[in-house]
Amino acid sequence: MTIKKLGPEELLALDKFSVDEGNPHIIVDKVICAKCSARECLIVCPARCYRLKNDEVNFEYVGCLECGTCRVMCSGKGVTSWNFPGASFGVTFRCS
């Protein structure tokens, strides 16, 4: 094995997730995000759950590391609801 620069997908592939299908624990309102100019979420979400697609902010809750950064940093109030995933869902850390 050797050390190399890992991309976003490779980093998340290291982790174990159990996905609560169809039941996002964070709700992001696209209409609000469209008017947001700061878009902090794109830079600070450590899992890159927020991405720009055709100039639109897309949020994907799968891969969320449950850190809370987006909730704390969102200046435009587009993160309308932030909760932990339901019991037994989400990320499982084994050696952090």
Next chain:
Amino acid sequence: MADDKFDAIVVGAGLAGSACAYTLAKAGKNVLLVERGNTAGSKNVSGGRLYTYALELLEPDLYKRAPLQRKIVREQVMLLNERGATTIDYFNPDFGENIPQSYSVIRAVLDEWFAAEVEAQGGMVASGILVDGLIEENGKIVGILTGGEEMRADVVVAADGVNSLLGQKAGLFPDVKSHAVGVGVKETIELPDNLINARFGVTAEEGAARVAIGCTEGISGGAFLYTNKGSISLGIVFNPEQAAKQQRHIQDIFQDFKMHPAIQALIEGGTSVEYGAHLVPEIGYQGIPKQLHREGFLVVGDAAQFGINTGLIIRGMDLAIVSGLAAARAIIASPSTAEMGALYMKQLEELLLVANQRAYQNFHGIFEISRIFGGYPKLANDAMQFMFTVDGKTPTPMVKGLLRAVKKHATFGQMIADGWKAYRSL
């Protein structure tokens, strides 16, 4: 029903929650410790190094039972520029003597052990349960809600970490502010022990702790590296407000740091096995909410925003344990719920948590000196490069060469202003 009622429900089996529940159970209290992760520690990310005094306060020799990694005997500070590194290495074998001062830890392992210790003392541990609300009656908190189910207790201890949704639900404080937290990202890299020992100059039981600046592209923040048994914990903590003002993703800045020649040389041959992220309380005393209790409800650990970051030292786990102990002592000593809050605050004073927080209360002013995160580490490396370059050409006089390195990164006016700011913060 009175029989169903616990003396205390502790929410969150991190270090704060387990320290609290452990002490309560040991004193014969009927305590329930609730954790949303399937096992304690499975949601937690730390650096991490634990200062052992905290476990010792909880119970003498408890640390000997704990699954700790390596006792830290080497303290290293790295100043980085693009490809160079100036490293200060302080070796002190006495840090590992008697009661060692600190150990590297892995939270999934440590927290699971601690929760088992709570059970061994007769406490009840319920993992895989998310607490989603509080029960309030006659102005008191009298229990928790989970998936529509009620569980009651004389007191609920919120040990639910930096995001403390429960503290907010109890109406004690608003959500944490972005200027008061750092966002930490971390990769765990498996590396054979013989390589760790050789690269860091330690024996099998000993370890090194390293902090680094100059690797955050000027963003307020710094990196850490801890040696564990068979692995390295590598990460960066960023000021999220400053990070958001520039264009590069923090993940990319972190990966570039990992590939810095001086870091890569330490982890080469290793295997990346986990990637985690977590918020960390950053501004110390000034970030602690004014109100940490109401009747039937106490807030401990990261939920109370306890934390000390001096740039060289990151503390949170020890303060979590001390505050958990303080809450437990208050609960044990209180004749009724009415006195618990005041007693808890008194215990925080007596256990010197408040004094520790106060001693560093202006410290985060240092992190407003932007050159610390770029200019000065670069300056150090340029100065080193100048001093150690031998190429047969006519040498530049020492003073002139050093001044040239200095001037490239800061004016004397800036250095004096920064020095003054640093002095005022210390």
